[in-house]
Amino acid sequence: MEGLNELAFVLGGVNHWITVFLIMAGLYIIVSRSNMIKKLVGLSIFQTSVYLLYVSPGKIIGGTAPIISDDFTVYSNPLPHVLILTAIVVGVATLALGLALVIRINEAYGSIEEDDVYSGEDWN
């Protein structure tokens, strides 16, 4: 029984495990990579974790889309989906802007490696 409980803990929270994994993976990429595009990829992964975090508790197993009908009684919570739609848009906008900046950086510095850009410049 003990083992089963642990299994249930691991499997029951699988969404959250994945969320945590995505957070850590995203942050790790942001911190460890010098390539600016890779950093943005990390940032996107980091943001993606949020989507999962929000959508997970909204889903009710057996529930349907929340359009009121006589045939169904159990509905999923629509709010998280709406929120995450917004968050995705924000994420896309951020990514687009980030990439645009990287292009400009590449044009100005001839490199998208952070080491080159930040160390080769007098910041004072």
Added chain:
Amino acid sequence: MLDQLPAIIIAVPLIAAAVCALIRNETVCWLIALVVAFASFVGSATMLGQVQKYGEDISYKLGGWAPPVGIEYKVDLLAGYVLVLVSLIATAVLIYGRQSVKLEIKKNLHGWYYTMYLLCMCGLLGIVITGDAFNAFVFMEISSLSMYTLIALGKDRRAVAAAYQYLVMGTIGATMYIIGVGLLFTITGTLNMADLAMRLVPLLDTPAAIAGMAFIIVGLSLKIALFPLHLWLPNAYAFAPSAVTSFLAATATKVSIYLLMRYLYTVFGFGFSIERTPIPEVIMVLSLLAIFAGSFTALFQENIKRMLAYSSVAQIGYITLGIALANATGLTGSLVHIFNHAVMKGALFMLVGGIAMQVGTVRLSDMAGAGKAMPLTMFGFVLGGFSMIGVPGTVGFVSKWYLAMGALENGWWWIVALLMLSSLLVLVYMGRVIEVAFFRERPVDAIPLKEAPKSMIVTAWVFLLACVYLGFDTSFTVGVAEQAVNVLLGGAQ
């Protein structure tokens, strides 16, 4: 009309931004932006007046949906206070910045500049006015994304790199915040802040609530640029166009601090976040580090915009210190300093904008002899410096007085000593600029200088005079701040 004000001050800038994007004529866009910003200011001031007069918060149901399901716009004293600040600065920077925008930003981008500016203002006002945790995130991203764009408009290539840096850090902050909100949402099922506060009461000790709180505070600290999460700030301030720097410095971090206060006092409640967690101690240490690290680094900057940016890091430390003092006096000091710092740092950055325009650079060594050629600018700098130091009769003194009194109430003498010591550091780094400007002769081969355009000087001086006026007549800042503190603490105790 009056009861629609909360939506008006958000929707009108948004619509105006779209209109600006369609028109793209510099003069028209500037006029639109100016009218809209001023209207927002009038609207904010009216709402603050209403709240003060009737002692009742204004609540607005967006789309007619009642909270907690729908999004609620809520104006209480604190929100009204910050709204007035943001819209006031936005208006002033528009008047101030037109000339420097013309000079520093490519011609075909002027229309987009005002679009982004309005969007940014809309986002900042939105963060303050919304009573919904997720909506706050959306507005935060609206303001941040437009801010990154505005920074990247700087003519130096370093501006783009700085904007990128800010984008990465800012997005991490916002995402952290939203993760925290998500955790709270998971356990309470609501996003309305007032509702959240109520439903959290029995759940405060659960790991999810604590983790959520940690995420929110760290995320917001990134946005606030609380030491040591301030690394994005100096470059962003230093290389953005002058007008953007003035606006950014005076508003962006302040709004995030507002949101932090909302969470600490309204959502989690004084009784939990301040009294039962080590948050005040942590903030205290970080604030003191911010004050000293910021001031020390400012001492060694050649670029005055960067110097002022580091000084902002230090000043933010003062504001958060007030939170960490955890008593009414300290919190009052912190709220007063939000306003005061916005006014004085705004003025200083405006003056530096004028210097950048005339001298061509903002390097200290290029400013030799500027005192003689640009007396209004440099005397303004002296006055602003006094205020930063906290000379009595300026706003800087008022905030420091409250912070010192707050520290004494807790019996923390050493904080008072440290506060005074930090004032000395301010004296030294402001003194360097003043000495170079007034006592070093301008090299013969250097380009001759003249005073910055009138619109810039006048706006900056209006702010400087406000520094002095508000240093004597504190009924607005301290009056509203004290009432707001009562609301913040009263709601929790």
Added chain:
Amino acid sequence: MRGHLILRVVSKILIPFLLMFALYVQFHGDFGPGGGFQAGVIVAAAFVLYALIFGLRAMQKIISPALLEIAVPLGVLIYAGVGVYTWILGGNFLDYNMLDSHDPSHGQHLGVLLVEAGVLLTVSSTMLLIFYTFAGRGR
């Protein structure tokens, strides 16, 4: 891409269906998963596909960047216009109930329809504009 006959034929067949599907997603948004965001992205995807196969220049002949720069704020204005209209009718901002004086739920339908149209316009043109911007660099 001149030589890739199969790609060109297939995409020519696919694009109308993609646009159709976008419209389906757009209007089904009232009854199931869907709406302006998703539809907007699908529309943009169809155009991006066209640009990939036939070249950016051909695409820009059909929809010029200048047009998109107008379309983006226009979508926002449609959205916000609905809100302003509800103000004029005496309701709160974006209070769709006001849009139909007889039956509030009709008002909701109408409101969502209009707002989603604005969203479609803005999202699709923004996505396309981003694509143009990136694809047009370095030439």
Added chain:
Amino acid sequence: MTDLSLFIVAAMLIPAVGAGLIASSGSRPNVREAYTLVTAALLFGVVFLLVPSVLQGARPATEGFDLLPGLSIQFVIEPLGMIFAMIASTLWIVNSIYSIGYMRENKENKQTIFYTCFAIAIASTMGIAFAGNLFTLFLFYEALTLSTYPLVTHKGNDDAKAGGRMYLGILLSTSVLFLLPAVIATYFIAGTGDFTVGGIIPEGESPYLIAALSILFIYGIGKAAVMPVHRWLPAAMVAPTPVSALLHAVAVVKAGVFSVVKVIVYVFGLDLFSGDATSWVVYAAGFTVLVASIIALGQDNLKRRLAYSTVSQLSYVVLAAAMATPLAIIGAAMHITAHAFGKITLFFAAGSIYTAAHKTEISQLNGIGKRMPFTMAAFTIGALSMIGVPPTAGFLGKWYILSAAMELKDWFVLFVIFVSTLLNTGYFVPIIYRAFFKAENVPPAHEHGEAPWPVVLALSLTALGTLALFIFPEVPLALAKALVGQIL
């Protein structure tokens, strides 16, 4: 009462408005100097109109202006402030006359800024003199520091910059690091900062707190130049002579010792201050008196010698105030007055020598008394006043201080005064001797007689004032007695 409070406001507004007018006069020297003299005369009139009622026991006050709850700006005239205002307003006139001669003759540049800042400094001085509470005092104390900074750096060369940096650095840092915390702490402990007869620090505070507070105050008021915060004074000697006179006699150092006396009398109260917790002040001040005199002995530069003499004389006042008996306080007040007249005479003489003969070192002064008899006669009177020889004003102050020390049987104070008098004699008399009785050793660069007439007029006036104060000390003495009469 109302009209009197109007006078108080006028006393601050007149120099402030004068500063505006002077600034607007641009580069028209006659207009500028006319404004200066008229303003000074007006101020003199206003201040002296206030004297009779204060002597009769009135304490005119303005309405408090609340800056923050409990923290207000208010002006009240009490006897000590009255003395200070009288000194400053009288000497401003004389100093203006002197400045005109000095600045014109030496062709100093930026004279408009000079006169403007001077007027602002006087306005701040009036604010200090009439301050009704600690905060107001602090406010104008800082204003005085800041408005004199451009004066100290007037020459604009590297020396002036270095001197100015030292001046501003020490004065501002002591006031921010020590005085401001002391002010804040006083408000926090006492709940008020209003100057009240008998002090405001409540009974029964721990002696450690009192001691800490007294340290913060004594060293925080850097203008009183108690060692080791005296360094700004010699550093500020780079300024033109009228500025040195302002610093040493009219405003700055007087503001310092005035503040010390005021804090001791009205914040601590004499009872509290005569306790053990604050007895260290006597020793610190005594030490400063002796050490500064010894340093003065070794200086060859005339102005530097005078500067160290000032440091030592200031500590006389602090020493007297720290004894905290009524007699001692009278002595302190009288010494402030006497030193003001004596020291300004000495500085005027030094400036006069510089203007006429371009000499700055004492060793060059042999025989100069023959060429400049008025100047050196005035110098002699000033020096005698410093030593405390009758019939000069200096004697009065020393007399009261000595009597107070006798009364207390404080052997340390007696010793300090005795030795320092010897030292004073040691560093002043040789100058007089050289000037009158030695043959000229350094031939002057050009033939010269006396300095321009405004300079000579000014220094003769102050020298006469020094003598007159000895013969007619009624008004200041009455005020000084009123000051302690309240306490008794």
